[in-house]
Amino acid sequence: VGGDVTATPESDDNEYLCPVTIGGQTLNLDFDSGSSDLWVFSTSTPSSEQQSHTIYNPAKSSTFKELNGFTWQISYGDGSGASGTVGTDTVTVGGLTVKNQAVELATAVSSEFVTDSANNGLLGLAWSNLNTVEPTQQQTFFANAGPQLQQNVFTADLRHDQPGSYDFGFIDTSKFQGNLNYVPVDNSQGFWQFTVDGYAVGDGATGGNSFSAIADTGTTLLLLDDNIVSDYYSQISSAQNSNSAGGFVFDCTEDVPDLTLQIGDYAAVVPGSLLNFSQNGDGTCFGGIQSDGGQGFAILGDVFLKAQFTVFDQGNVQLGFAPK
């Protein structure tokens, strides 16, 4: 048994939304391999915060069960957050169904979520030890689905300005070129965390120290150590770190170099075209590479993942990468 679901980018590839059916009601959710809560806008969300969102109404689901007294509260690294109550229901993603899945109902959401009307909640795909439900931590959709999957994996094929897909339970070899390159994962902090062995800017030599990184489908950009970020932008003459823009910008006419991350034997190339991320409207463009804020590991978000086919292997606790 498996599932295949379309991942549709919002404008500027800011995030990718996938249809999820909960108790017969379908909402578009942001699949996030950097967190482990499945939460939704619901009838419990203040009407002032519901705005133009699609909401889940547990009262209309014949399979919803309240988990009495259970609560959740999550804070994301970008400063956004949400909290609320918990129940279980039947959740279907791309034809793959999990019964008695913990579904977290938002009773409060931060402004970033209120104003993002295309996003009706998150489906966490990190490891269940990151789940925030109290008093009993809950399993993710992927963890619950694991036993019924032919292969205990999900794959991500995100694309620039066009629909991509997530597959659960199988690896579609038509979606990538060559062989998959696997790297071990340290899931002790709950992330899909692994070691990057070096990097190269443009056609330069691969160097630098090895560093820890996580694969995070819920982060838009490629967030790296400040030394690597400085090295990269030293190759773009007009680049500057703009407080008003919130990061490194450069003239849109510039030729933007590729970045290659050496992951074991695999040279993961992120083409310059993806590293010229968006236009600021004043002739400058915003870079796809930005600082990781010094939190001790790099965050390989959608800018990186768009350039790879990625296998999140729960059974063997490893990640697989291939070009596409």
Ligand SMILES: O=C([C@@H]1CCCNC1)N1CCCCC1
């Ligand atoms: O909260 C997050 C991200 C935010 C965007 C969505 N994915 C999760 N973090 C990144 C990984 C380290 C901890 C903070």
